[in-house]
Every structure is written in C-alpha cells, then in structure tokens.
Amino acid sequence: MTWVFFQSLISGILAGGVYALFGVGITIIFGVMKMVDFSACTQLVWGMYFTWIFYSVTGLNCYLAIPFVVVCMGMLAWVVFKLIVRPLLGSDDTSFILVTLGLSYFLQNFAEFVFSADPKSVPSSIKTASFFIGEYSIGLPRLIAFFVMVLLVFAVYMLLNKTTLGRAMRATAEKPEVAQMLGINTSKTFTIAFMIGVIFAGVSGLLITPLYYVTPTAGSMFRTTAYIAVIIGGLGDIKGALVGGITVGVIEALVTGMISNDLGPVGVGLALLLVLYLRPQGFFGKGERRA
Helix, strand or coil, X not given: CHHHHHHHHHHHHHHHHHHHHHHHHHHHHHHHHCCCCCCHHHHHHHHHHHHHHHHHHHCCCHHHHHHHHHHHHHHHHHHHHHHHHHHHCCCCHHHHHHHHHHHHHHHHHHHHHHHCCCCECCCCCCCCCEEEECCEEEEHHHHHHHHHXXXXXXXXXXXXXHCXXXXXXXXXXXXXXXXXXXXXXXXXXXXXXXXXXXXXXXXXXXXXXXXXXXXXXXXXXXXXXXXXXXXXXXXXXXXXXXXXXXXXXXXXXXXXXXXXXXXXXXHHHHHHHHHHHHCCCCCCCCCCCCC
C-alpha cells in the first residue's frame, strides 16, 4: 500500500504538470482580459495536430516540434483575436462565453474536415521509457512535460515581472482604462495575453501527443479536469493554476491507483465540491469583500 501511494503521488505530480501549464494559459487570458476562454481544449487539439504534421513531414522526435507548435499556435491565436475576440472587448461575460463555445465547436469540426476523424498517432521512442529512483518508476514523457511546464511558466514569470511589456500587461489587468490614459497600448497587451494563453494550450497538446491518439475530440477527455484544476487553484492567479493543476493530478492518480481506475474523475469532482464549500474563490483566488 505504501509503494502504491508514493508511486501514485509521483505520477500525479508529473501528470499535473500538463494541467498546470494548460491552466496558466487560461489564467493569463482571464487575468488580463477578464474573460474565460472556453475554446482552450480545442486549441489543445490543434497543438496535437501541428505536432503530428511536424512528425509526418520531418520524422523527428515530437518534442523537437515545440518551436513549430509555438509559431503555429501564435498565428492561430492572432487570427482568432483579430477576427473574433477583439470585437467582443467590452462586451458582457455571456457574449464571450457563447462565442468561445461556438469557436470550440468550429475548431473541432474544422479539424475533422481537414484531418478526418481517423485517429492518428505520433510514435516516440520514449513513449514507454522510464527510469527508477529506488523502487519508484518515473515515466519519461511525463517528466519531460513537467520540465517543459516549469521552463515556460518561468519564462512567463520573467516576462510579467522583469520587462516593460510585462508591466504593461499587469497595469492593463489592474485598470485597463487608467493604463490606456497612461499611453499603454491595451489592444496590444490583450493580443499578447491571448496569444500566450493559446500557445500554452497548444504546447499542452504537444506534451500529451506521445501518450494519446490525435483526434478532433481528443480535448474532451481533458476539458472537465483541466477547468476544475483552474477553479480549485483560483481563477486569475498563476500560482493558483500551478497548485490547482498539480493538486488535481495527484488526486486523480491517488484515487485511480489506490481505489479504482474508474473513480479518478469522481475524486476530482469531490475535491472541487470541497474546495467550493470551504473556499469558493479557490486556493489563491481573491474573494469579493462583503459590505
């Protein structure tokens, strides 16, 4: 039992890295634009397809596709922002939710139109590779995903806290009207924030590509759990996205490993209910002050 617990704990922490990366992307968009992007899971699917395209053309290891996926997802984000998101700025939350849900449906069906619904795979020599620390096994794909998450989140932290652009993004997040009066190009900061969020979703897709088949509906297996991780951590806080992602990964792995393979989502759902009862704003979210 002790071995199962610690093995599940290690696996959960590493698996939570992808949830964390995905959640940070959603959090950046919400933090700057105050909007929740419900098309993120289909953006993840497009990250998987761009990875598959890279592998099909070059035959190289899928992890070498990161620069290619970043560029492709950045271009996709720019087009979506200019055509769909920017006209919605200043609209109510309901409009943005409905439009991003519609965008999700469109991206999924467009992927099926372009690539067909047939499952595609990206073979990798390290798909089943693992190494041992003592008696505990660590899967190499999960470990790579975790380290990529750490590097990307660190890069975003440096961007937000050590650069002029980052200060402009934080100012826009706090008071967009004041930031605009101070000469900050808020449209530019919104664009960059949206691009970062979409890129993070796409890279999350790349990181799970060696482990799953690539299909237009692949994001559905990720959708509920990933958004629960964001809610548990606290919407709008990067630390919360990290903690929420890893927490959900650990809970899912512990329940799956120690109780039943079928009860992982149930454990995550119960954790969500508990957090919402004890701290509705999430671990790091800011609650509204009562009068």
